[in-house]
Structures are given as C-alpha cells and as structure tokens.
Amino acid sequence: MAKERLEDLAAFGGLPAFAEPLHVGRPNVGDRKRFLERVEGMLDRRWFTNNGPLVIELEEKVASYLNVKHCILACNATIALQMTIRALGWKGEVIVPSFTFVATAHALAWQEVTPVFCDVNPRTHNIDPAEIERLITPKTTGIIGVHVWGRPCDVDSIGRIAERHDLSVIYDAAHAFACERANRKIGGFGNAEVFSFHATKFFNTFEGGAITTNSDALAERLRLIRNFGFVDADTVKALGINGKMSEVSAAMGLTLLEGLDQLLGTNQTNYEAYRRGLTGIPGLSLMEFEAENLNNRQYIVVEVDADAYGCDRDRLVEILHQENVRARRYFYPACHRMEPYVSRDPVPRRPLPATEHLTASLMTLPTGTAVGPNEIQTICRILRLARAGRHSLGNAPG
Ligand code: T4K
Numbered sequence: 001m002a003k004e005r006l007e008d009l010a011a012f013g014g015l016p017a018f019a020e021p022l023h024v025g026r027p028n029v030g031d032r033k034r035f036l037e038r039v040e041g042m043l044d045r046r047w048f049t050n051n052g053p054l055v056i057e058l059e060e061k062v063a064s065y066l067n068v069k070h071c072i073l074a075c076n077a078t079i080a081l082q083m084t085i086r087a088l089g090w091k092g093e094v095i096v097p098s099f100t101f102v103a104t105a106h107a108l109a110w111q112e113v114t115p116v117f118c119d120v121n122p123r124t125h126n127i128d129p130a131e132i133e134r135l136i137t138p139k140t141t142g143i144i145g146v147h148v149w150g151r152p153c154d155v156d157s158i159g160r161i162a163e164r165h166d167l168s169v170i171y172d173a174a175h176a177f178a179c180e181r182a183n184r185k186i187g188g189f190g191n192a193e194v195f196s197f198h199a200t201k202f203f204n205t206f207e208g209g210a211i212t213t214n215s216d217a218l219a220e221r222l223r224l225i226r227n228f229g230f231v232d233a234d235t236v237k238a239l240g241i242n243g244k245m246s247e248v249s250a251a252m253g254l255t256l257l258e259g260l261d262q263l264l265g266t267n268q269t270n271y272e273a274y275r276r277g278l279t280g281i282p283g284l285s286l287m288e289f290e291a292e293n294l295n296n297r298q299y300i301v302v303e304v305d306a307d308a309y310g311c312d313r314d315r316l317v318e319i320l321h322q323e324n325v326r327a328r329r330y331f332y333p334a335c336h337r338m339e340p341y342v343s344r345d346p347v348p349r350r351p352l353p354a355t356e357h358l359t360a361s362l363m364t365l366p367t368g369t370a371v372g373p374n375e376i377q378t379i380c381r382i383l384r385l386a387r388a389g390r391h392s393l394g395n396a397p398g
Contacts, residue, residue, distance in 0.1 A: 017378055018324035025200030025328070026370035028263055030256045038251035047247060050227065054250035059210075061257055065178075066187030068212040070219035073245040073253075074226060077174050077196035077209035081107035083243050084192050084211055085142075087221045088168050092139035097127040098334040098348070099355040100146040104172050105335040108144070116140070117336040122354040125149060129157035135349060136165055145190070146172040149299045151289065152181035155189045162190075170194060173212075177203045178264060180294035187212040192222075197249075202263055202298035202368055203256050205249035263369065267297035270367040270376060274300050277380025281387060283309025299330070300365040303358075310387055313361050319386045325366065325379055332359045 038054060047053065055073050063071040074080035081104065085094075090113050096104055098117035105115040116135050121128045125148040132143060143162060145153035153171060162169045169189075173179075174196035176186040187193050192215070197208035213219055221238070224231065229240030256263065271286075278286050287301035306312035311319075313329065320327040334355045335341055336348045365379060 016322060016324040017382055018375070021324045021326050022366045022371060022375060022379070023326045024330075024364050024366050026366065026368055027199040027204055028202055028256060028369045030252070030259050034258065035251055035255040038254060039248060042247045042251060049244055049246040051244070052247040052250070054247045054254060055245050058205075058245075058250040058253045058257070061254065062210055063212065065257070066185045066212055068185075068188040068193075069214045069216070070212065072211045072213075072219060072222045072226060073205075073250065074209045074211060074243045075245055075249075076198065076207045077172075077194050078103040078107055079241065079243045080194045080209040080211050081144075081170070081172065082111055083222055083225045083241065084170050084194060084218075085111045085113060086239075087218055087225055088142060088170070088191060090141045090168070092141050093137060094142045094144060095127075095132050095135050095140060096144040096335075097146055097148075097355070098336040098352055099125060099331055099358055100148065100172065100335060101174065101331055102335050102338055103174075104144060104146055105338075105341060109340065113141070114139075115335070115341065117334075117341070117348050117352060117355075119350065119352040119354050120148070120358070121154075122357060124151055124154075125358060126151060126153045127158070128354070129154050129161060131350065132158065133161055136161075136167075140165065140167060142168045142170065144170050144172055146174070147176040147179065147186055149287065149301055150176040150179040150186075150295050150297075152176070152179065152186060152189075152293055155181065158190075174198075174201070174209075175299065176296070177201065178260060178294075178296045182292055183294075188214055191215065192218060197253060202267060202296055203253070203260065205245065205253040205256075208245050208249045208253065264296060266369050267367055269373070270371060271297040271300065273373045273376040274365065274367075274380065277377055278302070278383065281309075281380075281384055283307070283387065284383060298367065300367045301330075302363055302365060303361050304363065305361070313363055316383075316386060317363055320363075320379075320382065323382050325382065327363045327365055329359075330362070330364050332362075334359045 059071045093114045096115045099120045108115045168191045171190045171193040173193040192213040195210045197205040225240045226243040229236040229238035283305040285303045289295040304313040
C-alpha cells in the first residue's frame with residue numbers, strides 16, 4: 001500500500017512538486033551589503049583571524065545579548081565542546097543524552113571521556129534527570145544536557161543532581177541561540193553553554209560556535225586553550241588547540257545579529273503556517289513550545305504516528321524526497337546505535353525507550369528565509385495527499 005502511494009505521488013505530471021530541492025538547514029544570508037562592507041574592512045586591515053576586531057566585537061555583542069559575563073567564539077561547536085570538556089578537566093565517564101547530534105558524544109570521545117548514554121523525556125526530548133541519577137558511578141565527572149530544538153533542559157533538577165554528586169555541567173546549546181527559559185536567555189546555565197553557529201543554524205557564521213560562561217577562571221582557561229595554549233608570542237602554558245573563529249565568520253555573525261528579530265519573525269511566521277497546514281491531518285503532530293520559554297523555532301519538528309497516519313516516518317520522508325522536499329530524520333539513528341559506541345557497548349547501561357521511539361518517529365521540515373507560505377502550503381498539501389493516497393497532486397483540491 002505504501003509503495004503504491006509512493007508511485008502515485010511521483011507520477012503526478014511526471015514531475016516532483018518542487019523543481020529545486022527544498023532543504024532543511026538552508027542558510028540565512030542577511031544583509032549582503034553590510035556583510036560585504038565588513039569584509040572590505042577586514043581585507044583593508046589585513047587581519048583575518050586570531051582575535052581580530054570583528055571577533056572581539058561579536059564576542060561582546062553576544063555576551064551582552066545573552067546577558068552572560070563571557071563569550072568565547074570558536075571555529076565550530078564540536079571543537080568548542082571539546083575545549084570546554086578539557087578546560088573542566090573531565091575524565092572517566094560523562095552522562096549525555098543519546099538523542100542528540102553525534103557531535104555531542106564525539107566531543108567526549110575525542111577527549112578520551114566515555115559517554116554514558118541517558119534517556120530523554122518523551123515530551124520535552126531533553127535529558128531525563130531521573131535517569132541521570134541512576135547512571136552516576138564513582139567514575140562520573142560531569143553531565144552534558146542538550147537543549148534539543150532550543151527547548152531548555154530541566155536546569156534546576158540537573159543543577160541539584162550536579163551539586164549532590166559534585167559534578168560540573170555543560171549545556172550543549174547548539175540549537176538554542178536566542179531561546180529563553182522563563183524570561184532568561186539560554187547562555188548562563190551550568191558551568192558553560194556551547195552554541196553552534198553552523199551554516200544550517202538560523203544564526204550562522206558559516207562554521208562557528210561560542211562558549212558562554214559566568215566563570216572568569218573558566219573563560220581565561222578557554223581563551224588559552226583556543227590559541228594553542230599561548231600566553232604571549234613565545235610562551236605556551238597549556239595543551240591548546242586551534243579553536244579560533246576567523247574574521248570573515250565574525251563579519252557574518254555581526255550582520256545576522258543586526259537582523260536577528262527579522263529572522264525570529266520569519267521562523268515564527270513559518271511555524272504558524274505549518275501549524276495551520278498540518279491541522280486536522282491524523283497521525284502528524286507539530287511539536288509545540290511552552291509559551292513561557294521563548295523559542296527560535298529554527299526546527300519544524302513533526303512526529304509521525306504510523307498507525308494513525310497510515311505509513312511510517314521513513315516512508316513519508318521518502319515520499320517527501322520524491323517531491324523534492326528534503327525532510328531530515330534528526331536525530332536518527334541515536335548516538336548509542338552509531339560507531340564507535342555501538343561496537344564498544346552494544347547494550348546501553350539502561351534501556352532508552354523514549355530515545356528509540358523519537359528516533360523512529362520524528363522528522364524535520366524546511367524553514368528559515370529560504371521558504372515562505374506558498375512552499376509551506378504545498379508541503380502540507382503533500383502531507384495531506386500522502387495520507388489520503390491520492391493520485392495526482394496537480395488535480396487534487398488542496
Ligand atoms: N550539538 C548539537 C546538538 C548539534 O545539533 C550540532 C550540530 C553540534 C553539537 C555540533 O555543531 P557544529 O560543530 O556543527 O558547529 C547538520 C549540521 O552540520 C550540524 O551543525 C547540526 N548540528 C546538525 C543538526 O545538522 P548534517 O550532517 O545534517 O549537515 P549537512 O551539511 O548535511 O546540512 C544539512 C542540509 O542543510 C543539507 O542537506 C543542505 C543544507 N545546507 C547545508 C549547508 C552546509 C545548505 O543548504 N547549505 C549549506 O551550506 O548536520
């Protein structure tokens with residue numbers, strides 16, 4: 001039945017619904033003129049990286065926007081996580097959700113720390129504090145909470161657990177730029193938070209990331225580590241790495257920061273268009289956000305109930321791809337099912353039923369400035385027709 005449906009949809013006029021692929025993660029570009037002016041200035045100064053003036057300006061502006069004492073920009077969030085793990089001196093085991101992008105686990109493994117995979121809350125998709133406590137052993141040195149889709153972790157419970165067991169906490173805030181928890185911006189929770197400014201994030205610096213912290217000592221150590229451990233031209237004081245952000249990346253960041261409200265507005269409008277378009281389709285639920293926690297809505301997350309919808313998430317993603325809608329199965333598979341973790345530890349220490357369920361049933365749909373209400377209407381129409389098993393998109397009423 002699902003196979004027939006797939007063929008039926010593909011057969012519509014012999015063409016997919018969209019002539020060009022519509023991707024999840026299409027970058028926002030911002031004001032080109034402002035960006036190019038900054039790049040001109042950078043070329044004139046001949047200062048391209050290593051704590052240049054644009055990086056310093058962006059660090060100040062991000063710290064002030066997030067209301068946090070320090071912002072240390074980095075070349076990407078994966079290296080930023082590793083720098084933070086090293087700066088906090090983590091060893092042994094660290095508890096981390098398996099329902100995350102694999103970079104979170106890899107950052108630990110690169111630092112020779114064992115990720116111990118924890119289940120998530122099926123409603124919030126964030127690490128489940130009750131499960132964290134069950135995974136703590138004498139080898140545990142820390143906890144990484146991931147603010148999945150920009151929704152804040154249960155920072156109060158995690159903070160209490162960390163205090164009880166004398167652990168430090170990093171929040172992977174890769175998705176959470178401009179998000180809030182009860183009127184407080186994400187950025188100042190835990191010992192440090194790490195943002196991703198990758199091209200696919202609504203606020204991007206091509207590649208890039210940031211560590212934010214209220215600790216002076218940690219910030220100082222992170223700055224040292226970011227530049228090979230140099231304190232001056234001839235003195236190295238620590239095992240550092242090259243974690244620096246380039247000036248051209250900072251130029252992009254400064255430009256997008258100026259237009260941040262507009263980008264948030266676009267995401268909100270797109271989210272509402274999806275909400276309208278998906279209403280009444282049995283088996284598809286658009287992920288909702290709590291009113292008290294401002295969300296950047298950079299991910300449009302839809303849960304597919306295969307029984308109610310009539311086909312499963314994977315088949316539906318195939319149908320969408322045929323129509324040139326490049327929906328993604330974030331996060332699939334879960335980290336504990338990926339290498340090297342699955343070979344090292346084929347059975348997780350505790351079962352991860354919520355993680356297994358989410359990795360099998362969620363998909364993300366395109367948003368950002370690269371799509372508008374018409375595209376979203378068509379995507380929702382495909383989703384409606386795919387369920388109904390209708391033959392021709394071209395002839396079917398909307
Ligand atoms: N922690 C979490 C929770 C994360 O989600 C991430 C990254 C990290 C840590 C690590 O952050 P970084 O080290 O990357 O700063 C993408 C991104 O590469 C990754 O940054 C992101 N999370 C993850 C959720 O998604 P892929 O493998 O799906 O990316 P990619 O390159 O296939 O791009 C996705 C789609 O975006 C493409 O199909 C097309 C579109 N795209 C992409 C790029 C790069 C464009 O249209 N233009 C572009 O320039 O991981």
